[in-house]
Amino acid sequence: MTKTAISAHQLVKWFGEGEARTHAVKAASFEANFGEIFYLVGPSGSGKTTLLSMVSGILKPESGSVTIDETDIWTLSNDELADFRLNRIGFVFQDYHLFPRLTTLENVAIPLILKQRVWDDALQEALKYLEIVGLKDRAHLAPFKLSGGEQQRVAIARAIVSQPDILIFDEPTASLDGDTGKKIMSFINDEILNDHRCVLVVTHDSRIFEYADKIMKMEDGAVTAIEHKNEIK
Amino acid sequence: MKGILKIAFKLLVNDKGKFAALLMGITFAVFLMVMMTSIFSGVLRSASSVVINIGAKIWVMDPAVTTVANSIPMPEFVEDAVRSIDGVKFAVPLFSGSATLRLTNGAYQAVSILGLDDTSLLGRPELMEGNIDDIFAENGFLVIKDSEINKLNNPHIGTTFELNEHRGVIVGIAKVAANGLFGMPTLYTTYNRAIQYIPTARYTTSYVLVEPKSPEAVQHIKDEVKKLGYVAVTNEEFRDNISTYYKYKTGLGTNILIMTLISFIVGLSISGQTFYTFILENLDKFGALKAIGAKSRELIIMIVFQAGFTALTGYGLGVGLCTLMIGLAKMRLPNYASVVTFGNLGIAFIMVLIIAIFSSLIGVRKVLKIEPFDVFRG
Ligand SMILES: Nc1ncnc2c1ncn2[C@@H]1O[C@H](COP(=O)(O)OP(=O)(O)OP(=O)(O)O)[C@@H](O)[C@H]1O
Numbered sequence A: 001m002t003k004t005a006i007s008a009h010q011l012v013k014w015f016g017e018g019e020a021r022t023h024a025v026k027a028a029s030f031e032a033n034f035g036e037i038f039y040l041v042g043p044s045g046s047g048k049t050t051l052l053s054m055v056s057g058i059l060k061p062e063s064g065s066v067t068i069d070e071t072d073i074w075t076l077s078n079d080e081l082a083d084f085r086l087n088r089i090g091f092v093f094q095d096y097h098l099f100p101r102l103t104t105l106e107n108v109a110i111p112l113i114l115k116q117r118v119w120d121d122a123l124q125e126a127l128k129y130l131e132i133v134g135l136k137d138r139a140h141l142a143p144f145k146l147s148g149g150e151q152q153r154v155a156i157a158r159a160i161v162s163q164p165d166i167l168i169f170d171e172p173t174a175s176l177d178g179d180t181g182k183k184i185m186s187f188i189n190d191e192i193l194n195d196h197r198c199v200l201v202v203t204h205d206s207r208i209f210e211y212a213d214k215i216m217k218m219e220d221g222a223v224t225a226i227e228h229k230n231e232i233k
Numbered sequence B: 001m002k003g004i005l006k007i008a009f010k011l012l013v014n015d016k017g018k019f020a021a022l023l024m025g026i027t028f029a030v031f032l033m034v035m036m037t038s039i040f041s042g043v044l045r046s047a048s049s050v051v052i053n054i055g056a057k058i059w060v061m062d063p064a065v066t067t068v069a070n071s072i073p074m075p076e077f078v079e080d081a082v083r084s085i086d087g088v089k090f091a092v093p094l095f096s097g098s099a100t101l102r103l104t105n106g107a108y109q110a111v112s113i114l115g116l117d118d119t120s121l122l123g124r125p126e127l128m129e130g131n132i133d134d135i136f137a138e139n140g141f142l143v144i145k146d147s148e149i150n151k152l153n154n155p156h157i158g159t160t161f162e163l164n165e166h167r168g169v170i171v172g173i174a175k176v177a178a179n180g181l182f183g184m185p186t187l188y189t190t191y192n193r194a195i196q197y198i199p200t201a202r203y204t205t206s207y208v209l210v211e212p213k214s215p216e217a218v219q220h221i222k223d224e225v226k227k228l229g230y231v232a233v234t235n236e237e238f239r240d241n242i243s244t245y246y247k248y249k250t251g252l253g254t255n256i257l258i259m260t261l262i263s264f265i266v267g268l269s270i271s272g273q274t275f276y277t278f279i280l281e282n283l284d285k286f287g288a289l290k291a292i293g294a295k296s297r298e299l300i301i302m303i304v305f306q307a308g309f310t311a312l313t314g315y316g317l318g319v320g321l322c323t324l325m326i327g328l329a330k331m332r333l334p335n336y337a338s339v340v341t342f343g344n345l346g347i348a349f350i351m352v353l354i355i356a357i358f359s360s361l362i363g364v365r366k367v368l369k370i371e372p373f374d375v376f377r378g
């Protein structure tokens, strides 16, 4: 029996007021399970990032609810929500957002530091995750000395270092070439995904559709279709 | 918490260019502020040097006197009248004036001359060479060994000069606590010789120096002197009056104030601006930290720590640099009028705190406003 990881119910978000109001997301609902890689696809401006942000607890919806593993996240206070993200959700941003003034290892350790772990412990733990993404020997370099694909892997190590059960990727392969993109996705599929994890991926990149368990299509703020693995061509 | 501060520290210090610029801005501002105010303190001390050196507890003078150098002679009866006031232990005259000497080589040199009461020699300087009794010898003068003494051609005991058709001879070399402001050598002699050698108008007493019988008597003495049409001030009051005069009645105080403000503004803008750029450059990372789960409070702590650390380091460097410069200057110019007081350091410290608070505020404002969603959207 698969367990529901994320349940989004009738999420609505608009920006601006009056004439200028954009309905970014119109009553979107979906469910994603643990053990799944869940894709969010659709044309630019269709509301993918907005939906992803509401689901991951960084953008408050106008209405609707998000339940992650039985927690209704938008009923939490700001600080509780921050703690929830810290403990349960790992983010990989499109531009990685690694600190150039910290070493690769220190970057990976940040979530642990935020969880009040002692500095040396945090670094030791982080090193294990750098090893998982195959970059142990780059630990003491500045992140900008690494290639794009390597930086992406550092960002992944940072996202998984606190062992979250939800992983959020926004356009993980947008700035990578096709081969590297595929390598990253197969790495996520083989090494990161497990029965206690759910991976949410926003992408434009049809080259990596083969790694999806479900693909949800959005258009103009609304969900238009959800396809399962066997239906994906 | 410690881990966050360590991250904040590394973000700051590893950005060597910006950190150096920040430190330079603050160091420079502190240096200028402390330097300016120290010079001013030094000048104020010099301006009161006669009051400091003579050391009398109460000074009686004409109400129009503003600085010690511009004394207004009083008639002799004042001294007698003051002496008979209840609570006065003793009262003696002081002559303070200037004159032009003709040196043995024929050159002329302006000097300040202090004439001490013949019986008590109240306010006499500490002798380094010679015997104080020789001040009563014929034509006897003491010379103060300060940075101006060389203007008298290396005088030693026995050196002679001419003063208004009178002969003068150096009978002792002395030192005093505070150097004068006006760049003139200083000679001491007796009151009677001073008024005899230096022509004045009808009146000859520059100041009457008073020793009260007890501290309680001071107010009564002041009141009685006032009835005579003169003023009596304590040593501290006289020095305050002189300070006030230089601070508010001459361009000096205003100029120093303006310079200090300019240094402050320069420091504030350099460091504020650099810190702002630093925050802007890291803004998306702060946004990412927020998304990951950093709380606003933690981000504020990071920024305040960065601003505070920079400000304090800059303050230390600035004060150090200042002390070094003043120390070096004093080695070369013993009379260099500059003293670092706790007041100066305090003012600079407050200004540095303002710089730190201001920089933190703009940083914190920016960081609190950044939405992780905007970071997400890129
Ligand atoms: N902060 C905002 N203020 C105003 N409008 C916004 C804001 N954020 C998003 N929008 C609008 O909401 C709509 C959905 O934006 P969103 O970023 O979610 O699209 P997307 O599907 O992620 O697009 P892309 O594929 O280009 O990333 C767009 O029309 C966008 O202009």
Ligand SMILES: [Mg+2]
Residues within 6 Å of the ligand: A048, A049, A050, B377
């Ligand atoms: Mg997007």
